[in-house]
Amino acid sequence: MIQPIRRGAYRFYARRLRAQLAGKSLPRHVAMVMDGNRRWARQVGFDDPGVGHRYGAEHVHEVLGWCADMGIHHVTLFVASVDNMRKRASEEVENLMRMIEEVVAEPLLRPANPWQLHLAGRADVLPDSTRHALKIAEDATRERGAEFHLTVAIGYDGREEIVSAVRSLLEQEARAGATLDDVAQRLTAETLAAHLYTGGQPDPDLVIRTSGERRMSGFLLWQAAYSELYFCDVYWPGFRKIDFLRALRSYSARSRRFGA
Template structure:
């Protein structure tokens, strides 16, 4: 009988100990950009960049778990990504099932809890069913919360929340006088999930691309030119180190 191997050896590498000297963000969100360009730079089809990006996902999940990050949210497929060529979209939408087939046993063993945010009803069954299985399989874990943002768009989420809130008002379960930021947040896809402390975007672009527009109001933003498949544990640590040097005032002094 084979023995399951934890993500990390019992003795942590020195570089992780150094990053742990100061406050590590509780919630890190990542826009994983640059897969297609990574492949094109190497004369390869774009889809191979997305495949290579899956390996980078697991590296960062492991690093986040070891650093005791509480929540990691990955921008996996946006509402705008449907505009890409059908063959590329079809390939991307096969990746969650492949990722879980390869790594779900390790995620379960290492106490990772899986979640999703976005309009899952518009995704095909071959995406939703394995993800729902993973959510159910890990629901009792209390380690790293790993969220996949799938068919997710910030504006779509806000509209969805407004419709849900108006329905509650029509049902008399919510009154106009009760409306505030906390009530609104309860109707978002991220209800119950703390807002990100740090957003990392790879690939050289410096924009949010419709990601967590409400939730990122006071997050620290770190942009890197490194393309996602090349985004290593060291790059992840550099982003966290930069976060640790920021002063978060939330509008105060």
């Protein structure tokens, strides 16, 4: 009897949160640091904490559904940093990459899936199979004319992204015959931003990090300069719709200053 009561109370609270957001300013672009998969697995009693990666990967599509339902058209997910790829145990990295291939990339190929995939990060640090699966999904969804855009940050480091953008800009200018002085005179934030992994996409309005950690970990260092930040104590696989709606409620109550 207790479980039905709890489910009913949960649904009532979710509807109440949703009603509070009616007519409020909501983010156009939400970025998420999906943290705490292994800690969640240990918390719920799994012998293998790596099982949390599967639950976390499966949870991605549910959260994307919440975003679409709320009219959020751009979502960026931080899946793995360059340091994650280099420093975590090889078995854990292999498990995570397999989950990305099977649970994240493959469902995006389904015709009914509305999301167009974009990639952000260094493809050279990914296993061949993961790089191939993500590339297939990116190519297959490119011509969708989708109104919903999903960016997966994998093999990603915010400082490396800025360095790469500077290098790309200088190489482009050199091919055009420009001197360093020419580049320096014309350089603006907008021209450099066009060379980021996310060039052409809007910056995130809201960044959500799960697991209780209060740091960015190198995520979207340039793009999130004026983003609102929301830190949630629950681990990613346990991130509920009411947690998501609370984050949106917090965002809607803030007065954005954009650096002022």
